[in-house]
Amino acid sequence: MDAKRKDIHNSDIPLLCRACEARHQGVCGALSTDQLVSLNKQSTRKRVNSGVELIGETQRTDSYANIISGVVKLTKMMADGRQQIVGLQFAPDFLGRPFRSDSGITADAATEVNICSFPKAMIDRMIKDTPELEHKLLEQTLKELDEARDWMLTLGRKTASEKVASFLSLIATHINPEWESGPLSFELPLTRSDIADFLGLTIETVSRQMTKLRKEGVIVIRNNRMVEVPDLARLVERASA
Template structure:
């Protein structure tokens, strides 16, 4: 390996990186970090870009440094369903499987730090902390997927919309106190995306959004910026 960089310092690339602070890299020591950096690659992609296709070979995993990624699945006749969203500093990838079972697409502009599959898998062998960290993320994603199953299976259209807004309100809130009762955020999804996520049509999404607006639960500016004056009222609409 290389000698010229002090082993006890964090690589420059990582010093100010969110992945390093909160993501999976927080489990790595300086040595491991240096090793990973050697094969890692930082990249930015614009919204709408495909990151990974269904049944495609996976050769790189990545950390999401900023932006929102949507995970989708498609039926043979074209019906589509979003099965999850990932935010910084999530890890993007499905260890132990060579082929992807879903599509990953940038919903907004996304910045990634990617590394070869083998690098992560080797490091996972060496570092139980890393593996545990990944395990925990998988469990969290599982909890989340199951929550959405309830929403998809049992909620009405307007409850679905309210639930979605609530999720983004929680994620967008710039780690402001959790107790906050109002929210203001950019919806990173088109109506079509929302429909795909909630198992609805764009028309129904549109109708329910205007209903929420008429009832003064939300304000919509520029079709994208959402303002929720009273999160409790929105929560009530979400059926929880």
């Protein structure tokens, strides 16, 4: 048998990458073992607390990152302070904007977040050599575009009640990717204030609609943050999408 083995055997793949989701579903899946090794030398794992800004005004960003765990919120703000969350990112999403430095968006850790961060320059160079990497980025960007447009429908045309149900459905289906059927429980990655900014509502309206859903038995609220969904189909129905 050959001394140099194939990918599947993991022989040469950097330790940190072996268990990493980004290698399977994320952008790193486009890279050869050699590229993984050299990228790995320059990459650093970081654990950031909830609330920390990852990309934005203060954080001049000369690096990209993969999300290993946790939830990142993308926010747009108006001059007078009104703000709108324009996207949530989960593992193993790629974090950062290729070819452009600023698009008026800040990215903050919504929960405790673990990222694998690499120098911008290195990725930009790898993109040139590896079309497959650019392909992965295009795929993620298309996915984000679909999600953004889905949410535009939610923001523009749904009632407060439908909005909250849509949000809960979104979280329910993203927080626990390998779920089959039956009851489902999770911790909300966002505060009521964040949820309001995501839905284009006020915190009071969010709160009222949550209690409404609770009283109707669609959800069970444990500790403000812990939510249980006895029947996901019933929740999705309320989101009417």
